[in-house]
Amino acid sequence: MTNSLLKGVRVLDLTRLLPGPHATQLLAQMGAEVIKIEDPDGGDYARSLSPALFEQVNRGKASVTLDLRVAEDLAAFKVLVADADVVIESFRPGVMERLGCGYDTLKAINPRLVYAALTGYGQTGPLADAAGHDLNYLALAGVLDQNGTAGGAPAISNVQIADLAGGALTCAVGVLAAVIGARASGQGAFVDAAMLDGSLALQPVAMATLNGLGVTQPRGADMLTGALPNYRVYKCRDGRYLAVGALEPKFFGRLLARVAPPGFGGGRRGASTGGGGSSRQATAGRLGGWRARMRDALADPRRARIATRPLHWGLAALFRTRPRDAWVALLADADACTTPVLTLDEALAQAHVRARGLVEDGAVGCPLRFDGGARAALGAPPALGADNAHWLGRR
Structure with a gap:
C-alpha cells in the first residue's frame, strides 16, 4: 500500500541505475503507479551491477520487458503511452527519437502526456551528448571544488548530490508541476531536467559570496x-x-x-x-x-x-x-x-529516526510526511518482466 496523493497517476519509467529510479520511486511512495520498462536482455543495469542498490530504488514498481528496437514491442509501448500520465527516460538526447518514440511522436498519441528527460547535461548545449556521472556534474557545477578541508584536495561524497538532489528530486518536482498543468489544460509538457543544472541551483550561499566579493572562496x-x-x-x-x-x-x-x-x-x-x-x-x-x-x-x-x-x-x-x-x-x-x-548505521539506530518511522525493511521510506500518520510501505522490487502478463497479455 502506498500514500494515495498521486493515485491515478501512471508513470512509464525507462530509466536505469540511480537518478531516474530514485525519482520514480519517490512518485510511487506518494501513490503513483510506476511501470518499469526494461530491456528483455538483463533489464536495468543495476540488477547485475548492484542488486542491493536496485532494491533500494525500485520498490513498489511493476516490471515490463520491451525491446523498443523491435516493431512489435515498440507498438506495445505506444499502447501503454496512450493511457499514461508520465514517461520518464534517461538516455542521451536523440536516442528515443531514433527508436521512434520521441516526445513529438508520443504526444501525438497522448496530448496530455508529461515527458521527462533526466540527463547529465540537458538536451541542449555543447555537452548535451557527453557521458558523465555524479562526480563530473559536481566538478563542472563548481560544487566539488568547495567540498573538503582547507588546503586539501576536493572531497568525494558518498551521497550523490548531483544524481539525487540536483537530478532526481529536481526532475520529480518538474514532473509534478507538469502533471498539474496537464490536468488543468489537457496539454502535457516536455521536462528537460539536467543534473548539472540542478547542481548549480543548489548553491545560493556560494553564489551570494561570489556576487558579494566577486570571487569564490577556497575550500574550507x-x-x-x-x-x-x-x-x-x-x-x-x-x-x-x-x-x-x-x-x-x-x-x-x-x-x-x-x-x-x-x-x-x-x-x-x-x-x-x-x-x-x-x-x-x-x-x-x-x-x-x-x-x-x-x-x-x-x-x-x-x-x-x-x-x-x-x-x-x-x-x-x-x-x-x-x-x-x-x-x-x-x-x-x-x-x-x-x-x-554519526555513521550511517548509528544514524539508522538513533531514537529520533526510529520514532519518525523512516526505515522500512532495510531501506529508507518516503522522506515526506502527510496527515494520516505512519508512512505506507512499498512492496518489494519487481523481478524482471514480472508484470508482462498483466500489462502486455504475454509472458
Missing part, C-alpha cells in the same frame, strides 16, 4: 565551510567528531556558557564569574570580544577567519579534551545546535 574558507568557529566540525579526544552549527549568537552563547572556561576565546577582560557575576554576565563577556568583529566579518569570510582565529584554535583544543559522546552528554539540553557526527 567560506562562511559555511570553515570560516566561522561556530559552524564547524571538531575532532574529539576519541577521534570522532562533533558538529557545531551554532550559527546565531544566541546558540553560540549557550555553547560557550556550557563548555568554555571564563575568559575563553578572547572575551573582554574581567568578564568572568568571579565577584558574584551571573552566568549570563559571564557569557556576555565571552561573546563581547568577538561579536563586534563578527558583525563586520559576516560580509566577508576572508576577514571572518582572521577575526575569529583565537576561537578556532581554542575550540579545536577544547574539544580534543573529551570523547565525542561526553560532549554530546554535556550539551544534550543546551539547545546550542550541536550534534554527533
